[in-house]
Amino acid sequence: MLKPISLETEKVKLTPLTENHLEALFKAGSHPDIWRWVFNNYCENKEKLALWFKNTAQFNQNEQIVMAIIDKTYGTVVGTTRLFRLDPHNQSAEIGHTFIAKSVQKTYVNTHAKYLLLNHAFEDLNLVRVTFCTHEENRVSRNAITRLGARFEGLAYKQRKLPDGNFRNTAIFSITDDQWQNIKAKLTERMQTTETA
Template sequence: MTLEPVTLSGQYVDLVPLTQQHHDQLAHAVADGELWSLWYTPIPEPGEMAAEIDRRLSLQKAGTMLPFAVIDKATQQAVGMTTYMNIDLHGPRVEIGSTWYAQRVQRTPLNTEAKLLLLSHAFDRLDCLAVEFRTHFLNHQSRRAIERLGAKLDGILRQHMRMRDGTLRDTCVYSIIASEWPAIRSGLNWQLAKRR
């Protein structure tokens, strides 16, 4: 398996390979809700966006991340970022993470469809054994969103990492395995259909 940059398209969202050309729109998007002020997740400030894009692209070059800009099809504007990360080509398995969205598109069909596109590509095209999600133990909004997808909690990594403010993060690890994917795909398609 190789992970090449790819565009994933749906009705509400396009996930396109991240480039520095997305910088201005992403700097504007992250200001919607001052997302960098969320203490439990690392999100760049507008002035840090160029460095964050460079960081993600360097991880892509190293083969450990495949970053996307999240494009709202209604406005054709970048409204966030997401990635395949911690890529294990031998499994194969990937983690979907380092995701953030402008406040105005949170809890909309855009996020549900973005996850559907990423999971579909991982299981149906890349033949992954499992897809993982990780989040801070105290990030209840993210945990609820991951659980709504149908992912199961594998466990909690205690004192897993140090946050920017020096606090220690307990990390919840969730996964979806290949045998669960057909039912989860049906559930996500149902969620999208009822919003139309």
Template sequence: MSTPYAATPVLANDRVRLVALAPEHAEELATAVAEHELWRTWYTRIPSPDGMPAEIERRRALQDAGRMAAWAVIDPSSGRAVGMTTYMNLDPDNRRLEIGSTWLGVSAQGTGINPAAKLLLLERAFEELGCVAVEFRTHWHNHQSRAAIARLGAKQDGVLRNHTVMPDGTLRDTVVFSVIEGEWPAVRSGLEHRLRIR
């Protein structure tokens, strides 16, 4: 079932370009994820270099089914793919979605690429798709991600205890954050000031 929520138009600003995830991104993404063996991080699910083509196809299949919008994150300074991000848990009837399954190569972290990408994704969600809420979820032990989400201006909704069984058999407590429609103008201003894009 097709939905505008699952579309992947090019989204761009001075710091980042988001383009539809495609098989031709596999080699650059494998290089990005191999740096410092990012894919071995135990508390998140990041594809291995060898598993990158399959992960790209998995995300594209979910998009074809109307269940995900999958982008490659492009660093405009190099033109290279440095990560992935998605809209997921699409709920058009309730005008909600989650921004998630995001990872960036180590060299791209702390460069402004992540908040710039989130600004683009939040702009589309609230201003083009008419969302009333956008959610973010992460592992309780992923303190870097939790801090980054809070810096975006999202508020913590709660913790889903024993929410997911991880590949290594451990149980993930999932921390849920969101930005709601009424908060978006302040969140947008905060991100724009932080990035000084406009």
């Protein structure tokens, strides 16, 4: 079972997403480029965001924890991410459903946010595997996942039906517990030595 928890580095804080975050999240999700490869632009309008929060972000809290990403430099919500599909028997979960405001993409924000979730997954929850999935053609997401140190495992063909009726080929990546300490050291070094990690 996933318990609500706040996690933070010097620059980024992850905290369970609440209704109080929605106004800032709506602004963070305003750029259309964010949604090119995503099934559902839930920041299209405030009504849609409210429904997403109620029906998706709050869905099955035993298997997922949905986080607001806060850039501590400005004290504002710059996106959301989650640890989900928790499988206690197989000690695994997935990290995803992430979006980050266009203004802070390719900065320290994603590295710090993912570091926090990975560290929580491996060191607090004692998981042995964390999976990342993205659209086969989403190069920005694939590059970001690769930069974390995740291994590309392959493509799952026609893995998910899209709202337009087409099917998505999904690129699957993973990090396992035996990789974590090495990846943790590299991420820690990156976070300490560069402003744009």
